[in-house]
Amino acid sequence: MDVTPFIIRKATLEDTNGIFELYKRVSKEIGGLARIEKEISKTYIENFSYKSFDNGLQFVVTEALNEQAIIAEIHCYQLEPGVFKHILSELTVAVHPDCQGKGLGRRLFQTLLEEIRFNRPDILRVELIARESNSKAIQLYEQLGFKIEGRFENRINNGNNSFEADIPMAWFPSKTR
Numbered sequence: 001m002d003v004t005p006f007i008i009r010k011a012t013l014e015d016t017n018g019i020f021e022l023y024k025r026v027s028k029e030i031g032g033l034a035r036i037e038k039e040i041s042k043t044y045i046e047n048f049s050y051k052s053f054d055n056g057l058q059f060v061v062t063e064a065l066n067e068q069a070i071i072a073e074i075h076c077y078q079l080e081p082g083v084f085k086h087i088l089s090e091l092t093v094a095v096h097p098d099c100q101g102k103g104l105g106r107r108l109f110q111t112l113l114e115e116i117r118f119n120r121p122d123i124l125r126v127e128l129i130a131r132e133s134n135s136k137a138i139q140l141y142e143q144l145g146f147k148i149e150g151r152f153e154n155r156i157n158n159g160n161n162s163f164e165a166d167i168p169m170a171w172f173p174s175k176t177r
């Protein structure tokens with residue numbers, strides 16, 4: 001799949017099916033998303049999309065000539081307790097496997113962080129968690145300014161009695177505003 005030219009735009013409700021298909025495909029590759037393919041449901045997609053529309057952010061990348069063909073997505077949203085309202089959490093990013101390694105994930109992430117920096121003065125912290133073996137994602141997040149905050153030992157169960165650490169990371173817009 002050729003990823004150029006493409007468009008980055010805010011997601012809409014009409015994107016649910018496209019995001020569902022994207023997540024189904026991305027989750028087939030082991031070692032990226034936490035959920036495996038059978039755990040990707042329409043309800044899961046609708047749930048994070050509603051929360052992102054309500055108080056967070058959600059962007060998609062589409063082909064320029066077909067704005068319904070979703071090749072990448074990113075979202076994050078606020079947690080419910082009031083003490084966390086200055087945080088965007090549960091951040092997830094997914095790029096179609098045919099389009100990975102071509103700069104899309106970086107561009108999509110930069111769009112999200114610029115939106116927060118310039119249009120969300122209420123947000124003082126953005127957080128995510130990546131499995132330790134997902135070094136390509138962790139490297140990207142560090143390049144974008146995320147800092148590693150610790151190590152959740154044995155948080156990921158890879159099956160066959162094999163576990164790995166999850167790495168919590170955070171980005172602070174005040175340091176870039």
Ligand SMILES: CC(C)(COP(=O)(O)OP(=O)(O)OC[C@H]1O[C@@H](n2cnc3c(N)ncnc32)[C@H](O)[C@@H]1OP(=O)(O)O)[C@@H](O)C(=O)NCCC(=O)NCCS
Binds near residue numbers: 101
């Ligand atoms: C992780 C992910 C979002 C990155 O998006 P991407 O479009 O593939 O990445 P980009 O092409 O924008 O590359 C950005 C950086 O990632 C790293 N990277 C990308 N591909 C890489 C590879 N094959 N090997 C090592 N590092 C790589 C590099 O640091 C790269 O920076 P560089 O261009 O200066 O070398 C994407 O690969 C993905 O969706 N993976 C599956 C789902 C997933 O893991 N989601 C994150 C869960 S925490």
